[in-house]
Amino acid sequence: MDPRQAFVELIRRHGDKAYNFAYRLTGNEADARDLVQDALLKAFKSRDRYDQERPFDSWLLKIMQNVYLDAMRREKPTVPLDAPREEGARDAVELLPARDESPAEAALRAERDRALQKALDSLPAHYRAAVALCDVEGLSYEEISRIMTCPVGTVRSRVHQGRVLLKKAFERIEGGH
Amino acid sequence: MEHEEWTLLSAFVDRALSPHEAKAVEAHLASCADCRAETESLRALKARLSAAPRHALPADLAAAVETRVLRPTFAERLSEAFVPARVLVPAGAFAVLAVFVWAFSGEKDVPLEPLLAAHSRYSVESLVSQDDLSHPEFLADLSDLNGG
Numbered sequence: 001m002d003p004r005q006a007f008v009e010l011i012r013r014h015g016d017k018a019y020n021f022a023y024r025l026t027g028n029e030a031d032a033r034d035l036v037q038d039a040l041l042k043a044f045k046s047r048d049r050y051d052q053e054r055p056f057d058s059w060l061l062k063i064m065q066n067v068y069l070d071a072m073r074r075e076k077p078t079v080p081l082d083a084p085r086e087e088g089a090r091d092a093v094e095l096l097p098a099r100d101e102s103p104a105e106a107a108l109r110a111e112r113d114r115a116l117q118k119a120l121d122s123l124p125a126h127y128r129a130a131v132a133l134c135d136v137e138g139l140s141y142e143e144i145s146r147i148m149t150c151p152v153g154t155v156r157s158r159v160h161q162g163r164v165l166l167k168k169a170f171e172r173i174e175g176g177h
Numbered sequence: 178m179e180h181e182e183w184t185l186l187s188a189f190v191d192r193a194l195s196p197h198e199a200k201a202v203e204a205h206l207a208s209c210a211d212c213r214a215e216t217e218s219l220r221a222l223k224a225r226l227s228a229a230p231r232h233a234l235p236a237d238l239a240a241a242v243e244t245r246v247l248r249p250t251f252a253e254r255l256s257e258a259f260v261p262a263r264v265l266v267p268a269g270a271f272a273v274l275a276v277f278v279w280a281f282s283g284e285k286d287v288p289l290e291p292l293l294a295a296h297s298r299y300s301v302e303s304l305v306s307q308d309d310l311s312h313p314e315f316l317a318d319l320s321d322l323n324g325g
Contacts, residue, residue: 004247011243024232036242134191134223138227141188141193160183160184163219166222
């Protein structure tokens with residue numbers, strides 16, 4: 001198969017996962033779109049460096065993580081990546097539809113998702129990424145350590161600390177969850 | 178279990194502990210209500226996140242990226258039409274070096290044996306035969322190499 005067409009097939013297979021992670025990382029649609037587009041094109045340009053023994057989606061998520069952190073450092077060089085983020089604008093979310101869901105159920109699901117994203121947004125970048133990769137995307141600590149380029153012990157610590165902070169955020173936003 | 182060891186509970190929930198560590202945590206949970214409550218709280222949080230709605234890649238964004246990938250730019254077409262640089266550069270460098278050596282090597286061939294002999298007087302006898310050692314041409318070459 002033509003390499004360009006093969007890459008398009010990879011986008012079709014892994015694009016939703018990449019976008020979902022981008023959305024959880026950035027907290028809004030506009031930034032998620034920019035992040036995914038930048039990461040996909042960067043992945044395409046460096047496709048010769050992709051190790052085919054490793055999962056493509058993990059490689060793509062690693063590129064996305066690096067693009068995101070680089071952008072954050074450029075935007076706010078004096079703010080450490082462990083610092084909480086300011087809240088961004090809330091979007092009307094475009095969610096994948098659930099089967100047999102009534103409009104009321106869909107509205108409730110969207111509301112809970114907004115609360116979830118608001119809680120995630122309050123986390124420092126490293127903790128937000130670790131929790132998103134572990135709990136939202138279901139990756140192992142080993143895969144997360146490759147994506148975030150840090151030891152497994154650091155992943156373990158970030159996942160736990162991220163969860164502790166998330167629980168406190170939910171208590172503030174929802175009065176418990 | 179101390180507060181700072183609660184990171185073990187998160188790893189326990191994620192099934193990321195070694196069998197030995199997991200067994201130790203299970204034994205502790207059997208007798209500690211606080212840690213059991215914390216573990217259940219972490220499980221519930223993980224379940225909520227893993228059940229969170231998925232955000233789909235917008236169709237227009239997917240189409241725009243696919244179009245960009247399938248239609249190379251002029252610069253990309255140019256680069257793909259020629260041998261990649263990582264092959265061109267060493268091949269070109271070798272060609273330049275070969276031409277340089279050819280241009281400046283001159284017509285006179287330097288015999289190998291006197292050259293070796295000039296650099297290793299202890300091995301001259303093993304490199305050069307007795308007849309050659311006294312041959313006038315060999316002696317002239319050796320003298321030239323020694324700056325004589």
